[in-house]
Amino acid sequence: MYDTFLQQLIQINMLPLCLILFLVLFLRFNDRYEHELTVEFYPILVFILGLILVDNLDYYSYDVRNNGLLHVLIAVIGYNLRITILLSLIQVMLKNTGPGPIKKSGLIRKRIILFAPAILNLFITSLALFTHLVFWYDDNGLIVRGPFAYTPHFVALYYAVLVFAFSFYIRKHFGKTNEAIIIGLMTVLSMLGTYVEMQFSLRGILIGILAMAITFYYLCLHIEYFKYDILTGALNRTSFLADRQKFAAKGGGMIIMIDLNDLKKINDEKGHAEGDLALKSIVNTINHCIGFQNILYRVGGDEFVLLCKNMEEEGAKELIGLISEQLSKTEYSCAMGYASWDGVTKFEEAYERADTYMYVNKREQKEAVKTVKTIKTANDDAYVVKTTTKKRNKSGEKTAKAEKKQEETQKPEETGKTEETKKAEGTKEEDGTTKKPE
Numbered sequence: 001m002y003d004t005f006l007q008q009l010i011q012i013n014m015l016p017l018c019l020i021l022f023l024v025l026f027l028r029f030n031d032r033y034e035h036e037l038t039v040e041f042y043p044i045l046v047f048i049l050g051l052i053l054v055d056n057l058d059y060y061s062y063d064v065r066n067n068g069l070l071h072v073l074i075a076v077i078g079y080n081l082r083i084t085i086l087l088s089l090i091q092v093m094l095k096n097t098g099p100g101p102i103k104k105s106g107l108i109r110k111r112i113i114l115f116a117p118a119i120l121n122l123f124i125t126s127l128a129l130f131t132h133l134v135f136w137y138d139d140n141g142l143i144v145r146g147p148f149a150y151t152p153h154f155v156a157l158y159y160a161v162l163v164f165a166f167s168f169y170i171r172k173h174f175g176k177t178n179e180a181i182i183i184g185l186m187t188v189l190s191m192l193g194t195y196v197e198m199q200f201s202l203r204g205i206l207i208g209i210l211a212m213a214i215t216f217y218y219l220c221l222h223i224e225y226f227k228y229d230i231l232t233g234a235l236n237r238t239s240f241l242a243d244r245q246k247f248a249a250k251g252g253g254m255i256i257m258i259d260l261n262d263l264k265k266i267n268d269e270k271g272h273a274e275g276d277l278a279l280k281s282i283v284n285t286i287n288h289c290i291g292f293q294n295i296l297y298r299v300g301g302d303e304f305v306l307l308c309k310n311m312e313e314e315g316a317k318e319l320i321g322l323i324s325e326q327l328s329k330t331e332y333s334c335a336m337g338y339a340s341w342d343g344v345t346k347f348e349e350a351y352e353r354a355d356t357y358m359y360v361n362k363r364e365q366k367e368a369v370k371t372v373k374t375i376k377t378a379n380d381d382a383y384v385v386k387t388t389t390k391k392r393n394k395s396g397e398k399t400a401k402a403e404k405k406q407e408e409t410q411k412p413e414e415t416g417k418t419e420e421t422k423k424a425e426g427t428k429e430e431d432g433t434t435k436k437p438e
Contacts, residue, residue, distance in 0.1 A: 005059075005063060068137075132146050175293065190209055236297065243307065252341040252350075254341070255305065323336070337358030339351070
């Protein structure tokens with residue numbers, strides 16, 4: 001019996017254990033590049049290893065016809081570990097491909113949606129330790145199901161539906177088709193594995209599927225990591241060179257070139273940290289203006305490209321206008337140019353046209369800035385001249401007033417002196433004699 005059990009043990013666990021071992025090694029090698037991502041997967045691997053251990057103890061207890069409380073406890077832990085693995089996967093998905101920051105009310109609602117079924121499942125399955133409401137084992141070690149026996153299955157189905165819906169969500173709103181396929185396939189295979197184990201009394205199917213699914217999902221996220229520019233979050237040049245072929249196959253559209261103005265000046269005067277902030281700021285602004293069908297790439301230091309599928313010229317003008325309007329609310333500005341591409345002519349030609357128009361727009365913006373500066377300088381000069389003249393006039397007026405006041409002050413003094421002198425000296429008569437005052 002023990003030889004048979006050992007054979008089953010190796011057969012059931014060899015594949016999932018090998019997958020987990022390789023994934024642990026890969027996580028270890030890649031930790032320096034994607035530390036935040038790798039630490040998210042370590043708890044899931046621990047939960048899977050725990051599930052492998054618990055399931056094997058459950059198989060052994062079943063084979064030896066153990067109907068004691070320990071067998072019930074092992075089964076309860078196994079049910080909840082499955083739910084925990086699903087919940088952990090959903091959290092990783094939301095963090096790496098979610099809709100971004102969520103308001104406090106939305107965060108509370110999201111936590112209720114995620115954690116409430118798992119907590120309910122833990123409470124109900126724990127009742128099996130004290131009652132027969134969930135399940136128990138008869139004298140032959142066979143499971144007997146109570147009225148709440150399928151609670152773990154319904155909760156697992158609830159999470160599976162959430163994951164499946166999430167795959168459609170990220171495809172529609174983020175354009176991540178590859179990741180959506182991986183997530184959808186993980187869900188379908190997990191549900192199929194659970195059904196096969198129950199229907200045909202097989203062992204180890206679900207564990208193998210979970211180990212394989214988690215490994216492939218991590219590799220999918222790993223590939224996605226290297227498709228993006230690490231600073232701004234826009235797709236990088238490698239992705240642009242690869243995606244332009246798909247862009248051509250789907251009938252083309254509009255190519256919009258975008259160049260951040262004065263990045264070198266920002267770096268020289270304010271430092272490279274401010275330059276990095278400027279790049280991230282304009283990417284965030286552009287991403288808020290475009291849908292998932294319009295894809296943003298960073299192809300150079302301060303150069304970006306928008307590939308807009310199935311867009312006409314009017315649509316490109318409107319989008320450029322919207323981006324310019326939103327950028328005007330920041331302290332940064334960009335030069336932009338566009339060109340249409342039908343997928344028939346060479347992509348490089350359309351790319352060069354868009355690039356040329358972008359530099360034309362850059363020159364126009366610089367000329368406009370020079371004109372504004374010239375007008376401002378002329379106005380400042382005129383203001384200085386006007387102010388100087390005004391000051392001079394005021395100074396002249398003050399001087400004239402002072403002189404006039406001085407004259408008025410001196411005149412009464414002279415008049416008074418004359419009268420006093422006349423009184424003192426007397427008055428001359430017509431005959432030349434002087435009449436003395438009495």
